[in-house]
Amino acid sequence: MNFDFDEDQEELRSTVRRFFSRSSAEADVRRLMATDLGYDPAVWEQMATQLGLHGLAIPEEYGGAGFSFVELGVVLEEMGRVLLCAPFFASVVLAAELLKAIDDEQARKDYLPGIASGATIATVALTEDDGQWRRSGIRLRAVQDSGTWRLAGAKTFVPDGNSASLLLVVARTDSGVGVFAVDGDAAGLSRQALPTMDQTRKQARLEFDAVPARLLGGPGDGWPAVSRMLRVAAVGLAVEQVGGAQRALDMAVEYAKLREQFGRPIGSFQAIKHKCASMLVAVESMKSAAYYGLWAAAAAEEELPVVSSIAKVCCSDGYTLVTSENIQIHGGIGFTWEHPAHLYFKRARSSRVLLGGPDYHRDLIARLAGIMPEDAADAQDAEPDQRP
Amino acid sequence: VELSLSGADRDFAEEARTWLAEHLTGDFARYGGVGGPADDEAWEVRVAWDRELAAGGWLGLSWPVEYGGRGLSLRHEVIFAIESARANPPYRASVQGLELLGPMLLARGSAEQKRRFLPPILRVEEFWGQGFSEPGAGSDLAALATRARLVKGKGPGRTGGGSPPRGESAGGDEWVLDGQKAWTTTGNHAHWLYVLARTSDQPRHRGLTMLLVPVAQPGVDIRPVRNLSGAAEFCETFLRGARTAADLAVGEPGDGWGVAMAALGTERGTSLVAQQMGFAREVARLTEALTAGLGLPPPALRYRLVDAWMSARVARWQVLRLMETVLADGDPGLRPSVCKVFASSFHQRLGALAVDLLGAAGQVTGPGYELSEIQRTALTCVAESIYGGTTEIQLNLIAERALGLPREGTRR
Numbered sequence: 001m002n003f004d005f006d007e008d009q010e011e012l013r014s015t016v017r018r019f020f021s022r023s024s025a026e027a028d029v030r031r032l033m034a035t036d037l038g039y040d041p042a043v044w045e046q047m048a049t050q051l052g053l054h055g056l057a058i059p060e061e062y063g064g065a066g067f068s069f070v071e072l073g074v075v076l077e078e079m080g081r082v083l084l085c086a087p088f089f090a091s092v093v094l095a096a097e098l099l100k101a102i103d104d105e106q107a108r109k110d111y112l113p114g115i116a117s118g119a120t121i122a123t124v125a126l127t128e129d130d131g132q133w134r135r136s137g138i139r140l141r142a143v144q145d146s147g148t149w150r151l152a153g154a155k156t157f158v159p160d161g162n163s164a165s166l167l168l169v170v171a172r173t174d175s176g177v178g179v180f181a182v183d184g185d186a187a188g189l190s191r192q193a194l195p196t197m198d199q200t201r202k203q204a205r206l207e208f209d210a211v212p213a214r215l216l217g218g219p220g221d222g223w224p225a226v227s228r229m230l231r232v233a234a235v236g237l238a239v240e241q242v243g244g245a246q247r248a249l250d251m252a253v254e255y256a257k258l259r260e261q262f263g264r265p266i267g268s269f270q271a272i273k274h275k276c277a278s279m280l281v282a283v284e285s286m287k288s289a290a291y292y293g294l295w296a297a298a299a300a301e302e303e304l305p306v307v308s309s310i311a312k313v314c315c316s317d318g319y320t321l322v323t324s325e326n327i328q329i330h331g332g333i334g335f336t337w338e339h340p341a342h343l344y345f346k347r348a349r350s351s352r353v354l355l356g357g358p359d360y361h362r363d364l365i366a367r368l369a370g371i372m373p374e375d376a377a378d379a380q381d382a383e384p385d386q387r388p
Numbered sequence: 389v390e391l392s393l394s395g396a397d398r399d400f401a402e403e404a405r406t407w408l409a410e411h412l413t414g415d416f417a418r419y420g421g422v423g424g425p426a427d428d429e430a431w432e433v434r435v436a437w438d439r440e441l442a443a444g445g446w447l448g449l450s451w452p453v454e455y456g457g458r459g460l461s462l463r464h465e466v467i468f469a470i471e472s473a474r475a476n477p478p479y480r481a482s483v484q485g486l487e488l489l490g491p492m493l494l495a496r497g498s499a500e501q502k503r504r505f506l507p508p509i510l511r512v513e514e515f516w517g518q519g520f521s522e523p524g525a526g527s528d529l530a531a532l533a534t535r536a537r538l539v540k541g542k543g544p545g546r547t548g549g550g551s552p553p554r555g556e557s558a559g560g561d562e563w564v565l566d567g568q569k570a571w572t573t574t575g576n577h578a579h580w581l582y583v584l585a586r587t588s589d590q591p592r593h594r595g596l597t598m599l600l601v602p603v604a605q606p607g608v609d610i611r612p613v614r615n616l617s618g619a620a621e622f623c624e625t626f627l628r629g630a631r632t633a634a635d636l637a638v639g640e641p642g643d644g645w646g647v648a649m650a651a652l653g654t655e656r657g658t659s660l661v662a663q664q665m666g667f668a669r670e671v672a673r674l675t676e677a678l679t680a681g682l683g684l685p686p687p688a689l690r691y692r693l694v695d696a697w698m699s700a701r702v703a704r705w706q707v708l709r710l711m712e713t714v715l716a717d718g719d720p721g722l723r724p725s726v727c728k729v730f731a732s733s734f735h736q737r738l739g740a741l742a743v744d745l746l747g748a749a750g751q752v753t754g755p756g757y758e759l760s761e762i763q764r765t766a767l768t769c770v771a772e773s774i775y776g777g778t779t780e781i782q783l784n785l786i787a788e789r790a791l792g793l794p795r796e797g798t799r800r
Binding site: 003004253256257264265267268269270272273274276277278280281284285287288289291292310313314359362365366369370371372 | 695706782787791794797
């Protein structure tokens with residue numbers, strides 16, 4: 001295993017950091033978060049074609065660069081650091097990883113090159129009104145009607161569901177859970193952008209009225225692929241949280257050195273020092289969990305289920321803490337709209353909920369750790385790997 | 389999971405694993421994980437295990453061959469620490485000599501001091517106690533008041549070669565020490581003390597000298613202090629005209645602070661490995677006890693048990709990540725402090741959880757305050773945020789040195 005990033009990975013990090021310092025400064029974030037579209041198409045294009053970020057972890061045969069999830073993790077951490085406003089996580093992590101996991105070679109050939117080039121913006125539509133990321137939450141129906149699959153029902157809280165041109169919809173069929181590809185402009189599909197508390201991450205509600213769809217893989221064997229994608233995505237989200245948390249810590253420390261009260265920098269007071277040092281301890285534990293998760297995603301599949309949930313819990317709680325403390329250290333100014341502290345505070349909250357909250361993941365850990373029996377009543381399907 | 393090792397490193401790890409499997413048997417296996425920095429449980433078994441390690445050539449891996457070491461690299465220390473932690477032996481008895489005094493002498497000791505003192509540490513014949521803290525100098529170590537003065541002798545100085553001096557002057561110049569030291573960990577087993585004492589009138593960090601002092605003399609009185617778990621693993625040490633040879637100052641007289649910091653500075657966290665990798669086993673034992681005896685725990689306790697289970701793993705990854713940094717560039721910065729703060733707070737939550745999980749039955753001890761392992765954890769874990777630098781001091785260090793925040797009381 002390896003927690004340290006090698007020279008090439010560090011080089012990638014500094015390239016990406018330089019790029020985002022120009023293209024995703026606070027002013028850009030504020031401009032984009034106020035738009036419906038939520039991203040800058042020119043920057044999106046540069047990310048995909050000049051930097052090749054979209055295709056990093058996509059195999060070469062599908063138009064990617066064939067690196068591991070570790071390289072993508074480096075990029076996600078930098079994106080988290082600047083609160084990048086773009087459908088990158090939805091398209092490159094959720095959708096691409098689902099396509100990689102699903103047993104459908106033709107679908108990979110058809111869709112991954114577009115995602116890698118940035119021409120396609122894809123997302124995964126999984127959650128419904130209960131907001132749950134578990135199998136039992138899937139109610140939207142897929143039925144076959146004279147050779148064509150059609151979807152009926154609703155998906156909501158779909159990440160970047162409004163800007164995506166390709167929707168991978170997790171639906172219930174007569175034989176279980178299946179994954180379906182739907183065009184963004186398919187007949188019978190209506191999309192509605194949801195105003196979000198964290199404006200840097202867009203969501204949409206999708207209504208399906210007999211929408212024609214393409215079945216990927218078998219009609220009842222979609223869940224293992226979805227589950228695998230959710231594991232990898234949880235790790236991706238965890239490193240994104242690391243990036244944001246490190247930035248929030250940096251902001252707090254910077255301010256504690258400058259801000260004076262009682263004739264001295266507030267950072268010279270032990271109360272503030274200890275707060276900052278505790279934030280660093282939290283960020284370091286986040287890094288240990290998230291980087292271990294990256295390694296597991298790239299090289300230790302058997303450890304991924306429990307490791308991804310630990311990373312998700314650890315980073316969700318850590319990011320939440322650090323962004324709250326950042327505001328506390330800033331005092332009144334940290335509570336204003338004008339100051340960027342709230343942008344991180346809100347991103348921490350939306351990230352916490354995305355892919356299932358810490359309590360859900362603690363439940364998963366309880367089962368994997370033998371603390372709770374696999375068949376405990378309240379979690380019949382919480383361990384997504386076990387059943388079709 | 390392993391650190392990524394290649395070629396010779398992997399062979400070395402394999403060799404260690406094989407040796408451990410063959411030798412960690414009987415009582416050694418039975419007392420696996422027993423003992424700790426604030427717990428001298430099963431002392432004899434732990435000493436015997438250290439001797440077993442010595443016989444196998446596993447102590448002082450990175451120490452020079454001329455002092456009984458193997459002359460290997462820090463890399464080998466790290467690899468062995470991880471393999472050893474995985475095998476779960478009893479907790480090292482000779483931590484003071486191996487982890488603190490030894491590295492300090494290697495860095496700052498004279499050739500004669502190294503020759504005299506290092507081999508018996510590796511043969512597990514001489515144990516050491518630390519004389520730093522005092523009743524009036526805990527976190528503020530520089531406030532220490534123990535004094536030492538150099539007195540003229542009648543004959544040639546001695547270097548403490550052969551058997552430990554008996555306090556009777558052999559005729560050379562000697563240091564004479566007066567003062568009181570506190571929290572001398574495993575002082576009741578110590579043959580020698582390394583004592584930080586004031587040797588001039590200069591204030592605070594200046595004018596301190598690091599002295600090596602034999603225990604077996606009338607001027608040294610070490611009394612066990614019963615800690616809250618009933619064990620007496622740490623001691624108070626009274627120095628009343630205690631004597632040691634003039635050449636048993638480590639480094640220059642007056643440079644004791646620098647020597648002490650060098651000793652603490654060599655702490656690269658290898659000693660954290662055994663402790664933090666052992667946490668997962670404690671959680672597993674707790675989980676077992678729980679599910680076997682009481683069935684499914686109520687949700688609130690379950691939640692805390694998951695937190696413990698999870699944090700034990702994060703603590704382990706933290707320490708592996710620390711080891712990787714050490715392997716890569718040798719300087720872990722303040723990562724050991726970060727690991728320690730994280731681990732001690734997690735372990736104390738685990739201790740609190742143990743009390744709640746055990747419930748009423750957990751409040752009953754055996755005769756003579758005999759404690760189960762879980763009960764002992766629940767009590768001794770409170771010391772983890774105190775010894776080796778309190779959490780508050782660690783946070784100060786992190787804030788000032790890693791984050792660059794100004795020192796307390798800084799005015800513009």
